Structure formats: structure tokens, C-alpha cells
Amino acid sequence: MKTTAYVNGLLIDGTGREVLPNSLILTEGSIIKYAGDKKDQRLKESDEVIDLSGHFITPGLIDCHVHLGGAISDKAKDWVLENDTQQAIVSVQQVRELLNHGITTVRDISRNGLHLKPLIRNEIIQGPNIIACGPGLSRTGGHGDAHEVPIELVERSHPWALICDGPEEIRKTVRKLIRMNSDWIKIWATGGGLWEKERETDQHYSFEEIKTVVEEANYLGIPVCAHCESLKGAKDSIKAGVASIEHGEELDEECLEGMKRKNIFLVPTLGLFFEWFSTYEVPPRPELAAYEGSTNAEKEINRIKNNFKAAKDLGVRYALGCDSFSNDLTPFGKYSLKELYALVKAGCSPMEALVAGTRSGAELLRLEKSIGTLEEGKRADFVVLKKNPLENINNFNKENIAAVYKNGIRQV
Amino acid sequence: MDTDKTIYLGGNLITGEKNKIIRDSLLITSKDKILYAGVFKKDLVKEPAKRYYLKECYIIPGIIDCHLHLCGLLKADPDSWVQEELLKRSMISVKQAEELIEHGVTSVCDVSKNGVFLKKMINSGLIKGPRISPCGPGLVRTGGFLDPSHLPEAMNRENHPWAVFADGEEEIRRGLRNSFRQGSDHIKTWATGLGLSCRERDRDQYYSQKELDLILEEARYLNSKVFVHCESLYGTKAAVEAGVDGIIHGEELDEDCMKGMVSKGISLVPTLNLTLEWYAKYGGTPPRRVKRDSGILGNEIEREREIVKRNFQEALDQGVNIAMGSDTFCKEITPFGQFSLEEIKTMTECGLRPYEALEAATVKAAELIFPGRKIGLIKEDYIADFVILKRNPVEDIQVLEKKNIVAVIKEGELQAGKIDLFLNNDKEIMQ
Numbered sequence: 001m002k003t004t005a006y007v008n009g010l011l012i013d014g015t016g017r018e019v020l021p022n023s024l025i026l027t028e029g030s031i032i033k034y035a036g037d038k039k040d041q042r043l044k045e046s047d048e049v050i051d052l053s054g055h056f057i058t059p060g061l062i063d064c065h066v067h068l069g070g071a072i073s074d075k076a077k078d079w080v081l082e083n084d085t086q087q088a089i090v091s092v093q094q095v096r097e098l099l100n101h102g103i104t105t106v107r108d109i110s111r112n113g114l115h116l117k118p119l120i121r122n123e124i125i126q127g128p129n130i131i132a133c134g135p136g137l138s139r140t141g142g143h144g145d146a147h148e149v150p151i152e153l154v155e156r157s158h159p160w161a162l163i164c165d166g167p168e169e170i171r172k173t174v175r176k177l178i179r180m181n182s183d184w185i186k187i188w189a190t191g192g193g194l195w196e197k198e199r200e201t202d203q204h205y206s207f208e209e210i211k212t213v214v215e216e217a218n219y220l221g222i223p224v225c226a227h228c229e230s231l232k233g234a235k236d237s238i239k240a241g242v243a244s245i246e247h248g249e250e251l252d253e254e255c256l257e258g259m260k261r262k263n264i265f266l267v268p269t270l271g272l273f274f275e276w277f278s279t280y281e282v283p284p285r286p287e288l289a290a291y292e293g294s295t296n297a298e299k300e301i302n303r304i305k306n307n308f309k310a311a312k313d314l315g316v317r318y319a320l321g322c323d324s325f326s327n328d329l330t331p332f333g334k335y336s337l338k339e340l341y342a343l344v345k346a347g348c349s350p351m352e353a354l355v356a357g358t359r360s361g362a363e364l365l366r367l368e369k370s371i372g373t374l375e376e377g378k379r380a381d382f383v384v385l386k387k388n389p390l391e392n393i394n395n396f397n398k399e400n401i402a403a404v405y406k407n408g409i410r411q412v
Numbered sequence: 413m414d415t416d417k418t419i420y421l422g423g424n425l426i427t428g429e430k431n432k433i434i435r436d437s438l439l440i441t442s443k444d445k446i447l448y449a450g451v452f453k454k455d456l457v458k459e460p461a462k463r464y465y466l467k468e469c470y471i472i473p474g475i476i477d478c479h480l481h482l483c484g485l486l487k488a489d490p491d492s493w494v495q496e497e498l499l500k501r502s503m504i505s506v507k508q509a510e511e512l513i514e515h516g517v518t519s520v521c522d523v524s525k526n527g528v529f530l531k532k533m534i535n536s537g538l539i540k541g542p543r544i545s546p547c548g549p550g551l552v553r554t555g556g557f558l559d560p561s562h563l564p565e566a567m568n569r570e571n572h573p574w575a576v577f578a579d580g581e582e583e584i585r586r587g588l589r590n591s592f593r594q595g596s597d598h599i600k601t602w603a604t605g606l607g608l609s610c611r612e613r614d615r616d617q618y619y620s621q622k623e624l625d626l627i628l629e630e631a632r633y634l635n636s637k638v639f640v641h642c643e644s645l646y647g648t649k650a651a652v653e654a655g656v657d658g659i660i661h662g663e664e665l666d667e668d669c670m671k672g673m674v675s676k677g678i679s680l681v682p683t684l685n686l687t688l689e690w691y692a693k694y695g696g697t698p699p700r701r702v703k704r705d706s707g708i709l710g711n712e713i714e715r716e717r718e719i720v721k722r723n724f725q726e727a728l729d730q731g732v733n734i735a736m737g738s739d740t741f742c743k744e745i746t747p748f749g750q751f752s753l754e755e756i757k758t759m760t761e762c763g764l765r766p767y768e769a770l771e772a773a774t775v776k777a778a779e780l781i782f783p784g785r786k787i788g789l790i791k792e793d794y795i796a797d798f799v800i801l802k803r804n805p806v807e808d809i810q811v812l813e814k815k816n817i818v819a820v821i822k823e824g825e826l827q828a829g830k831i832d833l834f835l836n837n838d839k840e841i842m843q
Contacts, residue, residue: 086529088502093538115500125507
């Protein structure tokens with residue numbers, strides 16, 4: 001098998017270790033054989049040498065929360081009304097955009113992801129590796145419903161949700177999703193703020209329902225991620241034993257302790273919040289008054305930052321997820337990078353943000369043995385940057401991306 | 413200052429009109445249009461513009477394929493046509509559209525469920541691909557080769573990538589109207605089955621004369637063209653009688669058919685690569701064709717090839733208008749893009765001169781699928797669709813290959829290949 005040496009790059013290996021100048025990455029096919037100080041001895045093993053002098057190398061980014069639904073519009077009813085075939089077509093553009101921005105693995109919540117996964121794996125189309133949830137579980141009138149269009153249409157055509165209520169339907173739906181080859185199960189345990197009867201602060205599934213999802217998925221060793229924007233919904237999800245809390249902008253000490261104890265990850269989707277309130281209403285949280293800001297949106301954003309900081313300070317694990325769902329509002333790839341910047345704005349160092357977008361993502365996805373860091377035995381998924389992202393996280397942008405490699409093959 | 417202007421100079425311009433070739437030419441585009449195409453004119457070159465110097469390159473109009481299926485199929489196996497997941501195939505069709513444009517195919521007439529949506533997304537700039545004139549899925553009768561009887565009926569109906577089933581007046585009217593509702597430009601239907609299949613006889617036909625007439629009537633309400641799959645004789649006769657616009661395949665035409673085609677202005681899209689080579693490449697037993705089977709030597713596959721070839725040559729002799737269509741439908745045996753180029757080459761093996769085959773694949777194809785639009789020639793006021801080649805296809809048609817393509821331009825914009833190497837603003841080239 002062909003071995004390639006990437007020499008002289010400044011290596012940021014994703015473990016959190018400082019940048020290593022004059023590095024060598026030696027790959028054999030899709031696998032890294034060596035990554036570290038340049039050693040002439042090892043260099044001799046290579047069939048080809050690629051000089052990356054002056055460039056920074058990071059692991060390919062892992063985005064743990066995207067919706068490859070192929071939606072163009074940011075309006076809930078359009079997600080259902082846009083033609084399914086059109087959305088399948090657009091999703092191919094979306095995965096390519098992710099790759100163009102250095103994202104080499106995603107956890108996806110959508111109907112399309114289940115089909116994109118094998119097509120990408122078999123190299124029929126180009127995109128990141130996909131860990132597919134398939135569509136997520138939403139209650140009637142929940143975040144995965146679109147109340148402006150007939151429910152029959154939603155049931156037939158929602159790009160990233162299935163409607164189900166009660167333990168029996170939930171059990172059946174989880175089994176159906178697994179039949180469709182889902183790797184994870186996603187549920188909306190709380191609302192998400194699409195309209196006045198679907199607020200972030202509302203719990204949407206009962207503890208029993210959440211418990212049923214976790215139990216049923218865990219029979220087959222499949223983890224569950226739960227959309228939680230209210231405290232009570234988060235509490236019940238943590239108690240039920242989900243593997244990650246998505247958004248989780250309202251967590252108390254009990255939640256955080258529970259997450260830490262059970263190794264439940266937080267995917268804080270901060271970038272989304274920083275922009276969400278320019279389109280959607282600020283949820284009615286009574287404690288908002290206690291936070292700084294001239295508008296409710298500013299206060300809510302400060303509250304969210306504070307909430308994230310508490311989780312981080314306590315040692316709750318967190319991973320990058322940007323929640324891209326529409327070309328218009330949350331452009332694919334670009335939005336994943338925005339989440340890196342948002343993590344820094346919320347108090348992470350650039351290195352911490354990068355680790356959240358690489359190693360931590362791999363750990364959340366239970367893929368730490370094969371991706372997330374650039375070390376011996378891992379897959380050769382990496383990004384070559386013209387500028388140092390540790391100096392300024394905004395240097396991780398499309399213009400500065402010189403190359404993207406996935407499985408040792410240059411993609412961009 | 414007109415900054416939208418791009419100047420291509422020094423290239424050998426094959427305009428697409430007969431065998432006209434302009435050496436050391438000048439081609440100027442602005443946005444999606446051609447402003448000037450002709451001999452070098454000093455005063456035109458000096459205007460502010462981006463300039464490419466294409467000395468030793470050949471410029472031909474973008475290739476137009478009048479018949480293919482962007483259905484996202486990977487395999488030729490007919491069962492897979494209905495068994496594969498539709499959404500997955502929609503995803504693969506994006507790749508297929510991209511492969512077409514990379515091979516210099518800048519326009520197509522598509523028969524599939526994906527075409528109307530690919531067209532929208534290509535036009536919005538979201539994905540890359542040729543200009544699509546979609547037919548949507550075509551109309552076909554119940555039973556027949558598109559409705560395999562060993563598979564569940566519901567599956568065939570829901571999942572067929574390029575056909576919808578319609579029988580009788582009401583279903584046909586509804587089927588056509590639904591196709592237009594979804595955004596189809598034209599209509600495709602099947603007047604016969606696979607004449608290729610050994611079980612099809614002369615007199616087998618899929619639709620009655622009345623049904624075909626009805627399709628024409630409905631299509632004409634919206635000023636649309638009708639393209640008809642015709643293999644065995646009697647269905648073909650019925651299609652000619654109905655006055656369709658294009659006969660697809662048409663490997664068994666009699667004199668009446670040909671005369672009818674000439675007098676009614678019906679084009680032949682012969683898909684020669686498939687009809688000539690089917691049995692040699694893909695197996696099966698050729699049908700017994702009574703008409704021309706006398707006096708031809710060789711085994712049955714060789715005889716079939718010769719019959720198909722003669723049929724095409726007779727159509728040429730009679731003056732039937734020929735347009736290129738490849739019938740590309742799956743990656744496995746008809747690779748997207750490459751198969752369109754192969755069809756042009758095969759046409760030259762059956763009697764067309766290289767420039768005539770190019771005409772069939774450019775201006776004549778455009779007249780058939782984009783009537784009234786200025787597409788298919790490199791000429792002032794036409795849409796700027798062209799392919800820059802390293803070698804001269806009129807001299808040797810075999811050079812029509814991806815590796816010889818320097819760049820593909822559609823509506824004035826680079827779609828595939830690299831052209832920056834040819835950027836040149838030196839004073840000498842403007843002399």
C-alpha cells in the first residue's frame with residue numbers, strides 16, 4: 001500500500017498538545033503510521049513526500065449536530081413543502097460544502113443522511129463520514145412538526161423528523177429507525193421555539209417516553225441524543241440516560257453533576273444561539289432579568305454563555321455541533337466553523353475549541369479509536385491551513401484551507 | 413467599461429454551421445451571450461476584458477444530448493430500476509449531471525423523475541450540470557418491459573425512475589398534465605417495447621393510434637414536443653402517423669416511416685451505440701427482422717448490427733433529420749458524458765462525416781429540444797456554450813474525449829477544466 005509523508009507542517013494533533021513544528025505525518029493508505037517529530041529514519045519509508053512548510057495541520061473537524069435535510073429555506077413549513085427529490089439533490093451539495101470547509105465527520109439527523117452515508121463510503125459522491133441518526137423523534141406539535149401544514153404532509157415529508165407519541169409508538173419508531181440503519185437515535189425532549197405553542201421552555205416528552213427511547217435503543221447498543229432546551233426536559237433526559245444533551249442552555253447543578261457522573265456530553269450549539277434570536281423570539285425565562293444586556297436577546301445570550309461556562313468549569317464534556325439545517329440561514333460548512341468561533345467567544349481557548357471539534361467529537365461518537373486526533377493508527381483525516389488557528393480561531397476559514405484529506409485521499 | 417466581457421483569441425473556431433472553421437479566430441462573450449464570433453479584428457480585441465489566448469486549441473459548440481436518463485442508476489440490471497431507493501438515486505443523479513458537463517455536454521433532454529429538480533438546482537447555481545430540458549418521467553402502458561411482472565405492481569408504479577403508467581384517455585390526459593405541473597418541457601412516451609428483446613414482433617405496439625393522437629393533442633396545448641421510443645415497426649408507424657417530433661431508437665423504419673418523417677419534420681434520434689452494440693456488449697438474442705435480413709452475412713449479432721446500420725443509412729439517404737441522443741441511463745454500461753461522446757463517434761462509423769455528427773449533436777439537437785432559442789452554434793447573439801479542445805474533432809472525431817478537453821463553458825461561465833493557464837494580456841496577441 002502506498003505510503004505518503006507530509007513533512008515540515010506545524011502539527012496540531014487534536015489531543016490538546018501544543019503545536020509541533022517540523023512535523024512528519026506518515027500515512028499508509030488511509031491510516032496514519034506515524035505522527036510526530038520529523039525523523040529521517042521514518043521519512044525513508046515513504047513513496048511520496050508532500051512538503052507542508054509554513055502550513056498548520058489539524059485533524060479533520062467533527063460536527064456532531066447537522067441536518068442534511070436538503071432544506072434551502074429557514075421556514076418550518078418549507079422544510080415539509082420543498083420537494084423530497086429536490087432536498088435529496090441539495091443534500092449532495094450540503095455534504096460537499098462541509099468537506100470544503102474541513103469537516104470530515106458529522107453526526108446527522110435527517111432522512112437523507114441514511115442514504116448519503118453509504119454513497120459517501122463507497123466514494124460515489126464526496127462528503128464527510130456520516131454517523132446517521134435518520135430522522136429524529138418529535139411529539140405531535142413538537143419541534144419536528146410544522147403546524148402550518150397538514151399533519152399528513154409532515155408525516156410523509158418532514159426532512160428530519162418522525163412524529164410519534166406514547167411509549168408504544170416510540171418503541172415502534174425506534175425499531176423502524178434501526179431497521180433503516182440508524183447509528184444513533186435523536187429525540188426532541190423539549191420544544192425549540194418555532195412558534196408560540198412550541199417554546200424552548202416547554203417539556204415535550206414525558207420521562208417514561210424518553211426512558212422508552214433509551215431502553216429500546218440501548219438494547220442494540222445504540223446511543224441517544226436529546227434536544228433539551230428546558231431544565232426539566234434536560235433533567236428527565238439525563239435521568240433516562242441519554243448519551244448527549246443537544247443545546248442544553250438551561251442546566252442546573254444537579255444536571256451538570258449527573259452529566260459528569262454519567263459521562264453525558266453537552267453539544268452547546270452556541271453559534272446558533274448567537275444568531276437565533278434575530279429570526280426567532282426570545283423564550284420567556286423568568287430569570288432573564290438577572291442578566292446584563294439592553295435587549296432580551298442580549299440577556300438570553302449572556303445567560304446561555306454563563307450556563308455553558310458553568311458546565312465547562314465543572315468538567316462536563318462538550319463537543320462541537322453547529323445545527324446547520326438550511327442553506328439560507330445556516331450555510332453548511334461555514335456554520336460549523338462559526339461554532340468554533342462561538343466556542344471561543346463563550347470562553348474557550350482556541351485549543352479548547354479545536355479539541356471540542358476534533359477529539360471530543362470523536363469520543364462522543366465512540367470513534368476515538370479511529371478519528372479525532374492525528375496519532376498512530378488513526379485514519380488520515382486532516383486539514384491543512386495557511387494560518388495558525390491557535391493564534392486566532394478565525395484563521396480556520398475556507399480561504400485559509402489549503403487542503404482537506406479524508407482517509408488519506410485529498411478531497412479539497 | 414464592460415467588465416463582463418471575455419475574449420478568447422487565437423483558437424480554431426468550429427462554429428457548428430456546416431464544416432466552417434475559422435483559424436486564428438476571435439470569440440467575445442458578455443455574461444451568458446456571444447457578442448462576436450469570427451475572424452480576428454484588431455479594434456475589438458483592445459476593449460477592456462479578460463483575455464484567453466487559445467492558439468492551437470479548437471472551440472466547438474457545447475454538446476447537446478437529446479435523450480438520456482438522469483435517474484441515478486448505477487447498474488444496468490432492470491430489476492434495480494425499480495428496487496433501488498428513489499432518494500438515493502436522486503443523490504447519485506447530482507454526480508451524473510456533473511459528469512456530463514465535465515465531458516463537454518452542456519445541454520440535455522432528460523427523461524427521469526430527477527430532471528425537473530436538477531434543472532432548478534443547476535439554474536440556481538447550487539450544483540453543476542448541463543442545461544436540462546426535462547420530460548419528467550415518460551408515459552407508458554401497464555405491462556411491458558418497464559413493468560416487470562415478477563415484481564410487485566405497486567413497487568413498479570411508485571419507484572420507476574423514468575416512467576409513469578397511464579392507460580386510456582383519462583389517465584393519459586392526467587399523466588401529461590401532471591408531468592407539466594411538475595415542470596416538464598417536453599413529453600416522452602413509449603410506442604413500442606424493446607424491439608431489442610427477442611420477443612417483440614413487428615406488430616406489437618404499446619399504445620393505440622388514438623392514445624398516441626391524444627398525447628400529441630395534450631402536448632400541443634402547451635406547445636411541447638413529443639419524443640417517442642420506437643423499436644418495432646407498427647408502433648413506429650403509429651407514432652409517425654400521430655406526428656410526433658422525435659423518434660427515439662427507430663432501428664426498424666420502412667419507407668413509409670421515413671417518408672412520413674421527412675414530410676412531417678420528424679427527427680430521428682438513433683441511439684446507435686445501443687442499437688448497434690446491444691447484443692455484442694450486453695447479451696441476449698437479436699430479434700428476427702424480416703425486412704432486411706436477406707443477403708447479409710455473418711452470425712446473428714453481426715447481421716443485426718448490419719441491419720441497424722443499413723436502416724440508419726437509408727434514413728440518411730431519404731433525408732431524415734438526425735439528432736444525437738445517447739440514451740445514457742446507468743453508470744455501469746453507459747458512463748455519463750463519455751457515452752454521449754461515443755455516440756457521436758459511432759454516428760461517423762455509420763455514414764455521417766465528423767462535422768455532420770457534430771451538427772447532429774449541437775445545432776440540430778438544439779432545434780429539436782430548444783426550438784426558437786439561440787443555442788447550439790458559436791455565433792453572434794447565441795448563448796455562450798462551448799468546449800475548448802486540444803485537438804481537431806472535425807479532422808479526427810476520436811479526439812472527442814475528456815482528456816482532450818481544456819475547458820467547458822456554459823452561459824459564459826467555466827464549468828469544468830482549467831483555463832487560467834491561457835490567461836494572456838500581452839500586447840503581441842492583440843496585434
